[in-house]
Amino acid sequence: MANALANDALLQQEIDQQVIQNPNLSFAQKKSLRKSILKASLANAPKNSSLQTILSVSNTMVGSSLLVIPVLFQQSGILSALIVALVFCLISCKTCQLQMLHNKPEELDLPQTIVRILGQKYNLIFNITNIIILYFAGVVYFILICNMLYSLVQLLCKSLEMDYAPKTDFVLGKLSYQWCGIVYMCLLFLIMLQKNLTLIIKLVQYGVISIIALIIYIITNGSINMAEIMNANLFTLDVVTLCGVFSVAFMVHSCIVPIMKNNLQQENNLRDIGISFGWTWLIYALVGVFGAIAIQGKAVNPSGDGSTVLDYLEQSIFSYGIQVLQLFQLTTVFPLLAFITRSQFFALIYKLEQPPQKWFVLYTSIVALTTLLFQCFNISVSLILSLSGAVVGFFQIYLIPIQLHMTCLYAKKKVNDNRIGLINDSKEYIENPDESIFDELDFKCIDHTALKKRFHKQTRFIFYYLIMLIGAMMGFLNIIAPFFK
Numbered sequence: 001m002a003n004a005l006a007n008d009a010l011l012q013q014e015i016d017q018q019v020i021q022n023p024n025l026s027f028a029q030k031k032s033l034r035k036s037i038l039k040a041s042l043a044n045a046p047k048n049s050s051l052q053t054i055l056s057v058s059n060t061m062v063g064s065s066l067l068v069i070p071v072l073f074q075q076s077g078i079l080s081a082l083i084v085a086l087v088f089c090l091i092s093c094k095t096c097q098l099q100m101l102h103n104k105p106e107e108l109d110l111p112q113t114i115v116r117i118l119g120q121k122y123n124l125i126f127n128i129t130n131i132i133i134l135y136f137a138g139v140v141y142f143i144l145i146c147n148m149l150y151s152l153v154q155l156l157c158k159s160l161e162m163d164y165a166p167k168t169d170f171v172l173g174k175l176s177y178q179w180c181g182i183v184y185m186c187l188l189f190l191i192m193l194q195k196n197l198t199l200i201i202k203l204v205q206y207g208v209i210s211i212i213a214l215i216i217y218i219i220t221n222g223s224i225n226m227a228e229i230m231n232a233n234l235f236t237l238d239v240v241t242l243c244g245v246f247s248v249a250f251m252v253h254s255c256i257v258p259i260m261k262n263n264l265q266q267e268n269n270l271r272d273i274g275i276s277f278g279w280t281w282l283i284y285a286l287v288g289v290f291g292a293i294a295i296q297g298k299a300v301n302p303s304g305d306g307s308t309v310l311d312y313l314e315q316s317i318f319s320y321g322i323q324v325l326q327l328f329q330l331t332t333v334f335p336l337l338a339f340i341t342r343s344q345f346f347a348l349i350y351k352l353e354q355p356p357q358k359w360f361v362l363y364t365s366i367v368a369l370t371t372l373l374f375q376c377f378n379i380s381v382s383l384i385l386s387l388s389g390a391v392v393g394f395f396q397i398y399l400i401p402i403q404l405h406m407t408c409l410y411a412k413k414k415v416n417d418n419r420i421g422l423i424n425d426s427k428e429y430i431e432n433p434d435e436s437i438f439d440e441l442d443f444k445c446i447d448h449t450a451l452k453k454r455f456h457k458q459t460r461f462i463f464y465y466l467i468m469l470i471g472a473m474m475g476f477l478n479i480i481a482p483f484f485k
Helices: 002-020 027-044 050-061 069-076 078-102 110-117 120-160 177-192 198-204 207-224 226-231 240-249 253-261 266-295 317-350 357-376 381-410 426-431 449-454 457-484
Strands: none
Touching: 002 027, 002 198, 002 253, 002 317, 050 253, 050 266, 069 078, 069 240, 069 266, 078 110, 078 240, 078 253, 078 266, 078 381, 078 457, 110 120, 110 253, 110 381, 120 177, 120 253, 120 317, 120 357, 120 381, 177 317, 177 357, 198 317, 207 226, 207 266, 207 317, 226 266, 240 381, 240 457, 253 266, 253 381, 317 357, 381 457
């Protein structure tokens, strides 16, 4: 995810500097300049081979969930987890392929495809859900940051014989997990207020080192503890949380189009997406299985709460080294998440205009404060991931891709509201009908004659709406599951 966020942040930063923050340009000029920046970004990006594209897609999916997946494998059963991971891998892969199937060569990103086929209402749903997903990703990242940081702080306190509170306690009277979060959020808040994150974006590129180190560390510990495989939990039906986590773990839908646009051989896009998901499933399977074996029979460390695999593994120079690397990687990614969500939020309201500075500061403050509240009350990372993945992710993983596909193939009349432009743009369109934020697009899609003949209409409807039903059920079960624990 980190590299994809860095690319998005670089592009948005350029749009901010040249378009949004330039009051001398008219709305039409801003629209034209924005479009030219998007085109130039795509044209100047180096074309990747299929192997590079596959690794790029996989790298976008693999992230912080690696820390919690081993714990869920151990709790839900290794075989159960492998099956769940495979099911949601196949579903996400298929719906990602549906998005690329209907994306035309001249469409630079997914929203343009959504607007052309489904109209602005679905585009609004996509934008809002994307903001929510990225916001909760930021919450998860900050909680994990504090987990790593407080573990290191406790190590320092032990060496200095200083008093501190257990991580699981809510304490403000002495050094505690809450104060650790408050102090670190104050530092991150100063970074979040910056409009130029060039240095952070450069540092993010080194985050892949922490991911590789974590994978090797987990597999190594699993190999060492392999004798415990006979006692490992293999199969249970307690997989609701796991379903939600794997929904978000395989969620690459919002950025799949820009990545695949840089594929040197566009005819291999669908194949390369399939291979990317297969490779990602293999990584999750290895980390999950070896991680579950690594923590089998082990108690939670005094410095942790059992939410991540590192809370169970032996505390040593290697484990602390992994935590330092994770702390660095998560710290660089968190400001990017805040920057992108803020940009997308204000784009819904102000479009290509500069938002007032007071709203900029207020929004950043609200994000920082609410994120801090999640951390202070020690809300479970797995719970946040599962709810955001299964409930909010339903719209991006299931609803939008399937509706794109079925509407394009079978709708008698396509939605024709893209002339209005973005939300609340109707006034601008009435006054300046040639200055909509989107150019008039050809509503015809790519020729799908051969595709339509492949399956009967009713068969296709049953298949895809059964998939959508699975997504809806998982969302519902994740909402009610916390009340039964």
